[in-house]
Amino acid sequence: MPTTRLSFKDMCAEFDVTPRTLRYYEYIELLQPERDGRSRFYHAREVARMKLIMRGRKFGFSLEDIRQWLDLYDTTEKNTAQMQAWIELADAQMGELTSRRDQIEEAISELQALRDQVAKGL
Structure with a gap:
């Protein structure tokens, strides 16, 4: 290798x-x-x-969250509490991303409707 x-x-x-x-x-x-x-x-x-x-x-x-993630990968002995904390952090971030996605989808729908309304008026 x-x-x-x-x-x-x-x-x-x-x-x-x-x-x-x-x-x-x-x-x-x-x-x-x-x-x-x-x-x-x-x-x-x-x-x-x-x-x-x-x-x-x-x-x-955040970079501090990433530091904790890197620390998890660096340890030879996996600490259960550390891994559980990481899972909770990942779950929270997935919730945040899902919320952002929903907001973006709503904005796209509204923009599409407005665009279609203006185009129809032409």
Whole structure:
């Protein structure tokens, strides 16, 4: 299995993030790249963590929630209380996303009706 080793630039390109974003994730210690002088290199662990960060952002989680998620993946012994807390967090986020979806669907319906009404008047 080839070893993944991405440069800073490659990591930004791979995940379509700005250098500022990647540096911020390092600053808040979500990522810990290997340093060689001024260069940074990201191995498989950091790439996997970045995938989880991006997934968490896509789901709408805060960076602190994502940190807890990453901590869960990093521990060799799975703590039942920690996993239960994560399930509750995920359930709350799913409720939030469902609510947003419902609001968007309602807005789309209203906009469609208004558009159709204006188009009919032409």
